[in-house]
Amino acid sequence: MTEQKTDLERVFEHIEENRESFIARVMDYVRHPSISAQNNGIKEVAAILVDMLTGMGMEAITIPTRNHPMVLGRMEKQPGKPTVLLYGHYDVQPPEPYELWDSPPFEPTIRNGRIYARGIGDNKGQHFAQLMALESHLKVTGELPCNVIFLLEGEEEIGSPHIAEFVAEHAEKLDADLVVTSDGPLHESDTPIITFGVRGVASFELRCKTANRDAHSGNFGGVMPNAIWKLVHLLATMKNERGEITIDGLHDVVVPPTNMEREAVSKLPLDLDAIKADLGIKELDAPLDRGYFDRLMFYPTLTINGLHGGYGGPGQKTVLPCEAFAKCDIRLVESLTPDYVFEKVRAHVEAHAPDVEFLPQNAMLPSKTPMDNPFASVIRDAIVAARGVEPLLYPTVGGSLPDYVFTKILKKPAFVVPYANADEANHAPNENLKIDLFIDGIKTGAALLSKLGEMKM
Numbered sequence: 425m426t427e428q429k430t431d432l433e434r435v436f437e438h439i440e441e442n443r444e445s446f447i448a449r450v451m452d453y454v455r456h457p458s459i460s461a462q463n464n465g466i467k468e469v470a471a472i473l474v475d476m477l478t479g480m481g482m483e484a485i486t487i488p489t490r491n492h493p494m495v496l497g498r499m500e501k502q503p504g505k506p507t508v509l510l511y512g513h514y515d516v517q518p519p520e521p522y523e524l525w526d527s528p529p530f531e532p533t534i535r536n537g538r539i540y541a542r543g544i545g546d547n548k549g550q551h552f553a554q555l556m557a558l559e560s561h562l563k564v565t566g567e568l569p570c571n572v573i574f575l576l577e578g579e580e581e582i583g584s585p586h587i588a589e590f591v592a593e594h595a596e597k598l599d600a601d602l603v604v605t606s607d608g609p610l611h612e613s614d615t616p617i618i619t620f621g622v623r624g625v626a627s628f629e630l631r632c633k634t635a636n637r638d639a640h641s642g643n644f645g646g647v648m649p650n651a652i653w654k655l656v657h658l659l660a661t662m663k664n665e666r667g668e669i670t671i672d673g674l675h676d677v678v679v680p681p682t683n684m685e686r687e688a689v690s691k692l693p694l695d696l697d698a699i700k701a702d703l704g705i706k707e708l709d710a711p712l713d714r715g716y717f718d719r720l721m722f723y724p725t726l727t728i729n730g731l732h733g734g735y736g737g738p739g740q741k742t743v744l745p746c747e748a749f750a751k752c753d754i755r756l757v758e759s760l761t762p763d764y765v766f767e768k769v770r771a772h773v774e775a776h777a778p779d780v781e782f783l784p785q786n787a788m789l790p791s792k793t794p795m796d797n798p799f800a801s802v803i804r805d806a807i808v809a810a811r812g813v814e815p816l817l818y819p820t821v822g823g824s825l826p827d828y829v830f831t832k833i834l835k836k837p838a839f840v841v842p843y844a845n846a847d848e849a850n851h852a853p854n855e856n857l858k859i860d861l862f863i864d865g866i867k868t869g870a871a872l873l874s875k876l877g878e879m880k881m
């Protein structure tokens with residue numbers, strides 16, 4: 425007597441049976457360049473995706489932006505079931521320098537259980553896994569267990585300049601219950617993870633000019649103000665030796681971590697000695713008593729990216745510089761906004777060095793989805809079904825991605841569920857994806873659809 429198999433078990437079997445064909449097909453897909461920065465192959469790959477989605481029975485179109493188009497696919501045939509918006513990006517980083525690749529970036533090659541090609545990890549291999557998850561359900565059962573909207577961007581690698589206006593303009597086409605992005609790496613142990621947020625960023629420049637020309641440090645030292653000293657003194661008023669940012673009001677709106685976030689962070693694996701050895705540092709930055717993940721997830725940072733002025737060439741030059749420049753960024757946690765931060769920095773500069781020019785530059789809002797959102801446990805169940813292990817839960821990651829377009833413009837919960845290995849070498853030569861993780865990604869995507877299909881909305 426044989427037990428009746430569930431749809432998901434049959435889908436998993438289908439994925440295993442088609443392993444070789446999925447590998448061949450993803451290799452075919454990444455063979456096509458789609459380099460947004462160089463406008464190379466973008467239209468062609470967008471068309472390939474529309475064909476692929478249409479071929480699976482989905483409605484699919486490209487939608488123009490002011491630059492590279494979005495690809496939008498949908499299949500919404502399950503009234504009363506949740507709708508998931510799957511986001512990915514079909515553009516890739518430029519492959520240069522070619523000479524550092526062991527095999528050509530657009531001739532995908534398998535070595536040691538990994539596929540090597542530009543875009544295989546970031547992000548074509550990952551959203552291809554999502555596509556194969558959809559296809560597997562359609563082939564095995566003839567339908568998707570829940571409603572799906574597929575959004576693939578063509579400008580992620582050039583900073584997503586148009587996604588915010590696209591999402592605002594087409595909000596009704598993107599009306600899902602949750603957003604899931606499969607991009608970025610797993611934990612270095614290949615343990616799956618769910619990420620609930622990202623930090624934002626606000627970059628700015630400070631320009632200081634104290635005289636109409638550089639001067640002789642003997643003839644004018646002590647007479648003419650030194651632009652570098654002036655800028656250094658200003659910077660020193662912005663962060664103290666204890667590592668505290670001393671810009672008035674900056675911390676006033678920071679939302680402290682919830683108990684659930686604290687608990688999740690306490691469970692994250694951490695090898696501080698390995699991190700120190702890797703960076704070649706003896707101790708962490710001040711303040712010393714702050715937890716490692718707290719630093720990356722729950723506090724803003726003020727980083728001086730560059731400080732320029734005066735003479736730095738060989739030998740001596742007894743010059744008194746009239747100009748100095750600093751570039752800085754502040755990483756933003758909830759609920760800091762670039763507007764708020766720029767206003768506070770501007771006020772600080774006006775109070776301490778009114779003749780230093782403050783120039784706001786690129787900025788991005790932070791994003792966070794509450795960890796107790798009901799979809800979190802559904803995603804967790806899907807990962808466990810596909811991978812057989814508990815995922816690590818990251819309340820936030822330190823870097824910045826435009827997730828705010830989903831959480832703050834669409835006002836939907838957004839989760840990142842990556843499929844790639846931690847050493848995927850994205851943005852670098854020899855980008856790669858472990859084949860087993862690619863297959864696991866297809867299974868995870870398939871399980872996610874099944875688990876969402878078990879929910880009633």
Ligand SMILES: [Zn+2]
Nearest residue numbers: 546581850851
């Ligand atoms: Zn990237």
